Amino acid sequence: MKLNNLYNFKNAVKHFLDIDTLRFPNNINSFDIYDLCWVKPFNFRVKKQENSYRTLKMPNILNFAAAYEHFKGLLYFDSIQSLDPLHKRLSANINTGDFVSGEYDRQLEEDFNKLCIYDHLLKIDIKEYYGRIYTHLIDFQGHNERFLSNMNQGKTNGLIMGNYLSLYFAELNLKNISCEIEKEITESGIDCEFSYFSDDFYFFCNRNDADRVIKIFDKILEEFELERNEDKKEVWTYETFNNYNLVARYWKKIIAHCNVRFREERDDNKLYFINQLVFRLSKLQDDKLKKILINNFFKTKYFRELNLEEYLVKDYDYHQLCFLLNLSPEAMLYTADKFNAMSKFDNQKLYKFLQVRYREVLKKQFNEEQLYFYYAIKILNFEAIFTETKAQVIDSNNQILISYYLKDGLFNKEEIDLLKGNYDEQYWFQNYHLILYSADLQSDLENSIAKYLIPENANKDNKKKSYMEFYKENLLLSQPIIRDLPDVLVEIKDYLALRIEEIEADFETEEVEDDMDI
Numbered sequence: 001m002k003l004n005n006l007y008n009f010k011n012a013v014k015h016f017l018d019i020d021t022l023r024f025p026n027n028i029n030s031f032d033i034y035d036l037c038w039v040k041p042f043n044f045r046v047k048k049q050e051n052s053y054r055t056l057k058m059p060n061i062l063n064f065a066a067a068y069e070h071f072k073g074l075l076y077f078d079s080i081q082s083l084d085p086l087h088k089r090l091s092a093n094i095n096t097g098d099f100v101s102g103e104y105d106r107q108l109e110e111d112f113n114k115l116c117i118y119d120h121l122l123k124i125d126i127k128e129y130y131g132r133i134y135t136h137l138i139d140f141q142g143h144n145e146r147f148l149s150n151m152n153q154g155k156t157n158g159l160i161m162g163n164y165l166s167l168y169f170a171e172l173n174l175k176n177i178s179c180e181i182e183k184e185i186t187e188s189g190i191d192c193e194f195s196y197f198s199d200d201f202y203f204f205c206n207r208n209d210a211d212r213v214i215k216i217f218d219k220i221l222e223e224f225e226l227e228r229n230e231d232k233k234e235v236w237t238y239e240t241f242n243n244y245n246l247v248a249r250y251w252k253k254i255i256a257h258c259n260v261r262f263r264e265e266r267d268d269n270k271l272y273f274i275n276q277l278v279f280r281l282s283k284l285q286d287d288k289l290k291k292i293l294i295n296n297f298f299k300t301k302y303f304r305e306l307n308l309e310e311y312l313v314k315d316y317d318y319h320q321l322c323f324l325l326n327l328s329p330e331a332m333l334y335t336a337d338k339f340n341a342m343s344k345f346d347n348q349k350l351y352k353f354l355q356v357r358y359r360e361v362l363k364k365q366f367n368e369e370q371l372y373f374y375y376a377i378k379i380l381n382f383e384a385i386f387t388e389t390k391a392q393v394i395d396s397n398n399q400i401l402i403s404y405y406l407k408d409g410l411f412n413k414e415e416i417d418l419l420k421g422n423y424d425e426q427y428w429f430q431n432y433h434l435i436l437y438s439a440d441l442q443s444d445l446e447n448s449i450a451k452y453l454i455p456e457n458a459n460k461d462n463k464k465k466s467y468m469e470f471y472k473e474n475l476l477l478s479q480p481i482i483r484d485l486p487d488v489l490v491e492i493k494d495y496l497a498l499r500i501e502e503i504e505a506d507f508e509t510e511e512v513e514d515d516m517d518i
Contacts, residue, residue, distance in 0.1 A: 005097030006164035031066040037457040038154040040425040047366040056162030059151035067147040084175040089197040114204040115238040122203040127229035129199035131158040184216045250280040251297045268312040291328040298334040308342040322353045329369040332376040362392040403433035
């Protein structure tokens with residue numbers, strides 16, 4: 001199990017961080033809560049919709065490691081779906097740091113089966129769920145709640161988003177909500193089945209019962225000091241749901257189409273998949289589904305094992321590829337290395353695209369997309385672009401990206417001095433790397449740690465000592481929290497290999513079950 005996968009679960013930014021190589025105290029598995037304090041997480045904004053973002057809050061690493069050790073023995077900690085197998089759609093794999101591959105398709109098949117029985121699917125959600133969870137209502141099974149609340153400045157109203165611990169406790173709370181909803185629906189005699197993915201609830205019911213189902217949902221949420229999001233209500237029939245959910249069929253058709261066109265004896269095959277992706281995207285109305293199609297295709301075994309030396313690159317392939325990467329910048333993580341290694345691919349034809357789009361994304365709020373562009377620019381050897389963007393990077397407040405610029409030695413003395421003015425605890429991530437890559441701060445290490453890294457609420461000697469020793473040991477070992485770019489690539493490849501292995505194991509299981517049916 002990698003602590004890295006839990007610290008930043010699901011989001012691809014996890015590939016850029018390296019928590020597991022940090023040196024932790026020998027007694028981290030029994031760390032005293034009184035040797036820790038309230039800490040400020042740092043904010044990392046990820047794109048939610050075209051003009052909106054979700055803020056992930058990344059906790060102090062020492063606090064997180066101690067909390068993980070404290071809570072890891074809880075019931076079904078590493079198997080969230082087992083908390084409520086009848087209703088819970090979310091299935092997590094802590095080995096990949098992602099949701100279980102293939103689970104979405106299985107749930108989708110179940111949805112269609114239920115839509116044949118009931119009039120429609122009613123999809124509603126909980127308003128601002130993570131921010132409104134009252135931790136005193138969570139069953140901690142005899143464990144100390146403060147290991148969790150300390151990571152969020154001691155707040156008991158709300159969980160920080162992005163890490164596996166918060167996900168586990170949010171899902172534990174949802175299990176209790178689900179149990180109460182099940183009781184109410186059963187007692188009311190309504191013909192209804194339901195499931196939920198995080199705070200999104202799927203109710204399969206008949207038209208005449210829809211209002212009653214919503215009233216039950218509202219009533220139970222109120223008991224948990226939560227409320228329904230009245231601005232988000234979706235009603236799906238079999239036909240509309242079928243028209244919407246085309247993604248899995250599309251990428252499978254693309255692969256089948258490319259296999260038919262491929263000629264093994266030739267080295268000038270066309271990159272049909274690029275054109276096919278663009279064509280299939282035009283059939284999808286939802287931007288989220290478009291990104292899913294792009295990312296999932298480039299994560300496939302087909303693409304990752306494709307020998308691009310057997311293909312020719314046409315001029316139109318470049319602008320179509322840029323269109324895909326601009327629509328879903330995450331895809332650069334799964335494509336940049338492949339095209340960079342392709343002898344017939346002209347990297348220079350992507351230079352202007354990356355230069356302009358990187359400058360533009362730095363003006364926006366989406367930190368993860370900024371990081372993806374940095375990665376592609378680095379892989380394709382266009383480092384000159386970075387010298388043009390230093391001021392924008394500082395203004396972005398993207399602490400991970402700023403840390404990479406510090407590592408690369410891109411900032412001048414004036415810019416370094418500007419960064420040194422950020423004393424607030426919320427800048428602890430970039431300040432750790434500021435110290436690591438600044439000789440003057442290293443030469444006065446303990447004072448630098450006290451100034452930039454000791455949490456504001458470490459008001460007793462034993463608390464200060466915990467953080468001082470943790471930071472000092474790792475800084476003396478010259479241990480960054482960010483990965484070298486070659487290691488990021490290795491991490492991405494390992495993640496994709498595990499994901500492919502997971503899909504193949506699931507496929508083999510289905511084949512065995514089919515044989516048993518015969």
